[in-house]
Amino acid sequence: GNSVTQMEGPVTLSEEAFLTINCTYTATGYPSLFWYVQYPGEGLQLLLKATKADDKGSNKGFEATYRKETTSFHLEKGSVQVSDSAVYFCALTNTGFQKLVFGTGTRLLVSP
């Protein structure tokens, strides 16, 4: 079956630190991969996506590269801000379907 595994949180960083949140997946076929972000008290928002191997998704300084050989889609940002504090979800959907399979989420806390 399809599944997504994320690193446990919380991840605690100081402002301007480098961020990596690991995500690996198991899927049949050729999934599309996503990162969603959830700010406190809000619904999820799409942060970035990649639809095929070696694609790099990027948005708001965040990046993730679809690595088929390692079945990974790690999220990175070079310099985090306090406003990046949120829960980040890695997710996949399989070819032709829109049904998302989510990881458990990783909470990021950024202090000034």
Place this chain on the structure above:
Amino acid sequence: DARVTQTPRHKVTEMGQEVTMRCQPILGHNTVFWYRQTMMQGLELLAYFRNRAPLDDSGMPKDRFSAEMPDATLATLKIQPSEPRDSAVYFCASGLSYNEQFFGPGTRLTVL
């Protein structure tokens, strides 16, 4: 700015009562999803619809939960009778086939 809306935002009820949650998807979107989020289980897909037809409701407890789309502008999730273990945040999301999902702000349900 098109958004998914959900009502009510908060609901407190007593065990055994009926609860109805409503969602207005973004105009023109043909796919609607219902998710439940809890600390213990994370994000779970309960049901989803395409062009108002239910495609998958395998994530939903059938004996007490029901989901419908009376028309293209309204999706409902009903729990009858409600139980304390149903306490969670319920999210609705909408999208177009093969594209990203847009999440509503959620309904926080507390069953006493």
